[in-house]
Amino acid sequence: MTFPLGPCHACGQRLSNQPKSETIMINTIAEITGSIQGGLGCLGAAIGVGLVGFKAAEAVGRNPGAATKILVQGIIGMALAEAVAFYALFLGK
Numbered sequence: 001m002t003f004p005l006g007p008c009h010a011c012g013q014r015l016s017n018q019p020k021s022e023t024i025m026i027n028t029i030a031e032i033t034g035s036i037q038g039g040l041g042c043l044g045a046a047i048g049v050g051l052v053g054f055k056a057a058e059a060v061g062r063n064p065g066a067a068t069k070i071l072v073q074g075i076i077g078m079a080l081a082e083a084v085a086f087y088a089l090f091l092g093k
Contacts, residue, residue, distance in 0.1 A: 041088020048081030 056074035060067045 042085045045085035052077040
């Protein structure tokens, strides 16, 4: 199977002998896999933020006097987890 080269940028003529429907299908699969990558990256970030928030609340419940230090560490942890979502969305393509 040969991969489609797509239309020529100068004249718009197709550079492949594949049927147009096969070219559309391959392009659609490429778009779907990019969406899956972004979705899984955002899902991982959401799980990470949830775990950080859960453990921070648990830590404050165990030691209320350290709430300020726990809050700072929790915010840093959530920011690092959210960075995963940005990497998946913007650098994945």
